[in-house]
Structure formats: structure tokens, C-alpha cells
Amino acid sequence: MSSKLISPALRAALNVNSSKLNAETTKLAAAYLSSAPAGGKHELPGLKYDYGALEPVISAETMTIHHTKHHQTYVTNLNASLEKLDAAVSSGDVSSILSLSGALKFNGGGHINHTLFWENLTSKGSSEFPSSGALKEAVEARFGSVDEMKKDLGAKSIGVQGSGWGWLGYNAASGLIETATCPNQDPLQPTTGLIPLLGIDVWEHAYYVDYRNVRPSYVNAIWDVIDWKVVEERLVKAKSG
């Protein structure tokens, strides 16, 4: 498929000024089109570790399927939806623009969430919660201890009905970190306002090969492969925001 999204932001600015589109629809369409990177296509990000690096917590088989099949599908479908949006914006087709919002939210959320998730993980030997600093202070201020934070986030993640995500996020209004869950692929920040620090994918595709249907075993094990340095970097960036 040839891309028409060579300069998405420019195209959006030019095309969405149609009098047929209301302001909200225009803003939404422009935001989606502007989100496409230079060249017009979102791409599957590479990983900073090998597929087998997270064993035995997450197998190479799970990582390979999860990254190259599931995440790739979100990227492919996001790009396809953006192509359709581009055409709909060009022709001022409000009905088509609105009908694409579900696919854009699902596939765009899937791409955002998984990109954050891969960055959150590291090998067992490299996962160490910092003994001092911004993350430790934030966790203790809100939860009292690291174990209590894990208990809270773990229970919420395990309790997600159906498919979804558990999150640790930063609340810019209160200056505190919080736990939250989102259904499906709904991205944390647009859904709750929290800035994502750590996400736990609790879709069955994230653990079924290794843990079958036993989600608690997967969630309880994942703490061993969390890259807390990345979580802290996100927190520091969010606070400086």
C-alpha cells in the first residue's frame, strides 16, 4: 500500500479545514494524522534485549509471538486505519472519520501500550529496585513500601475483567503516584489523566503459553523482570513535566 501520509501534519492542516467537519472532529482527525511519524508509517519498535532474555519469567516463545505477531498487528492495523482516515479527511467524509475512531483507539492504544511495556522489562539479573531516589520516595509516600505497591498493583492487574492492563502512573495534579487499570487497549493517559510509569499487560496472549490460564502466577512473577530504572526515568520526566 503506498502511503499518502508523507507529511501528515501538513496534510491534516490543509485538509481538515473543510466546513463539513465540526471542530471536535477536525481536532481529533488532525491529532491522529499528526501522530504518524515522518514517512507516514508507524513501525514495530525493536527490543533492547533478546526474546529469551526474560526467561524463565516470560519465555522466548511468548516474547516472539507477542512482539512479532500481536504488537505487529496493532501497528499494521493502526497504519491501515490512518490511511483510511487520511482519505476520509481529504474528502470531508465526517461519517467515515467518526466510524474509524474505535479502530484508531484500539490499535493506537495497542501500539502505545506495548511500546511502553517492552521498555518496562529487563532480564532477571538486571532488575533491581533502587535503594534511594525519586522512585523509592514516591512509592513510600503513596504506598508505604515497595511490597505494598506491588501488592496493590498486582491485585488490581489480576482483577482486570477480561483483557486489559494494570498501571502505575503519575498524577500531576496531586504529585503522587497511583495504580489504575484500563480495559482492552485503552491507553492510560487519555483514559485517566495519569502519566504511565509501568504497565502490566494482562491479556491472555501475554502469559498463556507460560502460565496457561493462571494470571496470578504471571503477575506475581513479573516483578523479577521489571526495569525499575526506566520506571524511575519516566517518573522524573513526568514530575519535571
Ligand SMILES: [Fe+2]
Ligand atoms: Fe499484549
